[in-house]
Ligand SMILES: Cc1cc2nc3c(=O)[nH]c(=O)nc-3n(C[C@H](O)[C@H](O)[C@H](O)COP(=O)(O)OP(=O)(O)OC[C@H]3O[C@@H](n4cnc5c(N)ncnc54)[C@H](O)[C@@H]3O)c2cc1C
């Protein structure tokens with residue numbers, strides 16, 4: 174079958190659903206494609222609350238956030254194709270996808286990529302030891318417990334103190350699995366302070382900062398995990414080894430943006446975009462975790478909404494950017510998103526600093542923007558609003574951070 | 579003579595993802611009274627702080643088994659926070675529960691759990707096994723039309 178549409182959205186997570194809705198509201202015909210049988214992406218398995226406080230001004234769980242978006246989608250004529258996998262996106266704006274009815278093709282005017290991110294695997298850490306079962310990524314453990322009613326372990330150690338690791342520590346503990354600790358290689362926790370409190374301290378689960386797994390042992394099933402302290406230079410501190418007797422190691426060591434199957438635009442590692450979510454191919458827009466890893470689905474949904482809007486305007490020839498200004502990472506900045514600004518439109522700039530600050534001053538030059546952040550940490554995304562600035566002749570913008578003390 | 583002791587504590591407000599760090603000076607002679615608070619971005623942080631010193635409360639989130647559903651579990655939450663000290667007992671009650679599909683978002687699964695005044699409600703919809711296939715058929719028709 175062949176179809177034609179204004180806007181195609183690939184991936185129906187928080188970003189994709191918001192993008193489809195907003196493209197529709199901006200007058201476009203929209204097809205939303207999702208490979209799973211159910212829309213929602215990671216929202217389905219994130220059964221904890223803490224979503225939606227900015228976007229809906231309500232404290233929602235992941236599934237509630239998703240159903241709220243789904244209810245809005247149901248009132249529109251957006252075509253939602255679930256259980257449908259996108260095979261190919263070609264430069265001449267054709268999208269090939271497959272589902273139980275066969276292979277199909279859509280000719281589209283604009284595309285929004287909202288394909289999310291996948292988890293980094295334990296093997297990528299290069300830790301020596303036996304090849305054993307019992308090592309899962311946090312996302313997989315979360316699916317087992319929250320969606321499939323399986324108990325994957327009796328006792329567990331968690332590697333990585335990002336939000337996913339922290340949330341899984343509490344989840345496993347409350348499911349009666351003994352959580353012997355969370356191991357973090359950095360000297361500060363990777364997740365939100367709130368999650369350190371309500372997931373670890375609330376249940377007296379120890380957090381081992383500046384520690385790393387050095388070896389795993391077991392016959393078939395994991396049996397022992399060796400952990401040592403790491404000094405500032407990244408070396409193992411002698412005689413600091415601890416042994417944990419656990420049958421599961423749950424890893425939460427980062428997410429990698431998924432950009433497949435679009436192969437001809439700039440990535441690094443996620444899609445590089447403008448403030449209007451446009452990639453280096455002007456008809457392809459991108460939003461959510463496939464661009465950069467966001468802390469909050471609220472940001473993801475807002476980005477999706479923006480991508481949907483500009484894609485719809487692009488499809489109607491109502492959005493044609495004239496110039497792009499580069500945004501550069503200055504001193505002490507680890508991540509910056511977006512990478513380019515269309516100065517005619519306003520910008521939400523997302524920044525992660527590269528070290529812990531008591532009191533950080535973040536500057537955006539030459540725009541003269543200064544922001545003070547107390548206890549800024551790499552794990553917390555800082556949001557900076559930039560107004561449109563048509564009148565000024567600016568070629569490049571630099572963001573930097575320094576300690577105020 | 580005034581023997582009221584001023585105490586200090588740093589708490590993390592878990593009301594919202596901002597997770598403000600609040601430095602408190604308070605007394606708890608009769609009743610908890612906050613003398614000084616620093617670091618809360620909004621007023622809700624103060625209420626949270628007072629509650630946190632008196633008797634911490636949290637929202638429960640977990641899942642419940644579903645019979646004959648399109649998927650084997652539904653996710654649930656408490657419709658208001660419950661005392662943290664009761665968390666394990668509440669989990670023990672919820673773990674034993676089974677409901678029959680269909681379940682709709684907002685359905686009450688356990689009323690007034692352990693007399694806390696909070697209900698355990700479903701946070702998603704789980705259709706029964708046969709209705710899912712109906713819905714899918716509808717979806718495909720939609721897409722063909
Ligand atoms: C464990 C965990 C806990 C979190 N906790 C919180 C929290 O407490 N509060 C909060 O606000 N945020 C939280 N977040 C963050 C937030 O949930 C995510 O950032 C957000 O939901 C990501 O949305 P997304 O749409 O970018 O990606 P996803 O939700 O990953 O969606 C991507 C979708 O694209 C589909 N897809 C990918 N490739 C293809 C293809 N080729 N064809 C078709 N479909 C495809 C996938 O199946 C998926 O459904 C958490 C995230 C995780 C993982």
Ligand code: SF4
Pocket residue numbers: 591592593594595596597598618619620621622623624626
């Ligand atoms: S004090 Fe207000 S802003 Fe800060 S975490 Fe609490 S509720 Fe959120």
